Amino acid sequence: MPLVSPFQVVPSRSEPCGLVALAALRYGALPIVSPVGGLKDIVKTQVNGLHINVTNFERTSPRRTDVVALLDALELALELYESQHFFAMRESAMMEDVSWHTAAEQWEAALAGMMTAPFAPPIATSTLDDL
Numbered sequence: 818m819p820l821v822s823p824f825q826v827v828p829s830r831s832e833p834c835g836l837v838a839l840a841a842l843r844y845g846a847l848p849i850v851s852p853v854g855g856l857k858d859i860v861k862t863q864v865n866g867l868h869i870n871v872t873n874f875e876r877t878s879p880r881r882t883d884v885v886a887l888l889d890a891l892e893l894a895l896e897l898y899e900s901q902h903f904f905a906m907r908e909s910a911m912m913e914d915v916s917w918h919t920a921a922e923q924w925e926a927a928l929a930g931m932m933t934a935p936f937a938p939p940i941a942t943s944t945l946d947d948l
Contacts, residue, residue, distance in 0.1 A: 821846045823903075824894050827856060828869055828887055835859045838866070839915040845907050849890050863902075865910040867894060 825841035827850045832838075835855035838848040842859070848866040850856040860866035869890045871883050897903045 823847065823898060823907075824849055826887075826891070827851070828871075829853055829856065832856045842866070842910045842913045843915050845911045847894070847903075847906055847910055849894055859913075863906065865906055865913055 821841075821844045823846060825837065825846040825848045827835070827837050827841075827848055829851050830853065832851070832854040835850070835858075838850055838856055838859050841848045842865060848856075848860050850860045850866060850868060851871050852860075852868045857868070860868065862868040867890050870886045872886075873880065873883070897906070
């Protein structure tokens with residue numbers, strides 16, 4: 818296994834997928850993330866990583882409360898480091914299915930369902946004369 822950090826900090830304001838956190842999980846670096854986008858679905862706080870308790874995502878510049886929330890999450894990470902709970906979280910992280918296999922199977926099943934559904938032609942709402 819490649820040498821990695823025990824934690825990966827991802828303090829994003831926007832994160833549609835969370836690829837950095839997925840890679841961290843795969844290699845046992847516990848992600849410390851802002852609970853936005855895909856990150857809030859991927860990282861379960863105190864199970865396979867930690868959430869930064871940021872509450873205002875509309876601002877483009879960080880507020881003091883955002884910095885305090887990040888520091889709180891980092892302090893918690895340091896408290897957990899090398900404890901039994903840390904190793905349990907790390908094992909949970911590395912057991913996560915971060916592959917596309919399940920998502921691809923679900924997508925294929927959805928497409929197959931569309932292929933077997935009866936075809937209903939679209940209803941015309943306008944004619945060329947309306948243009």
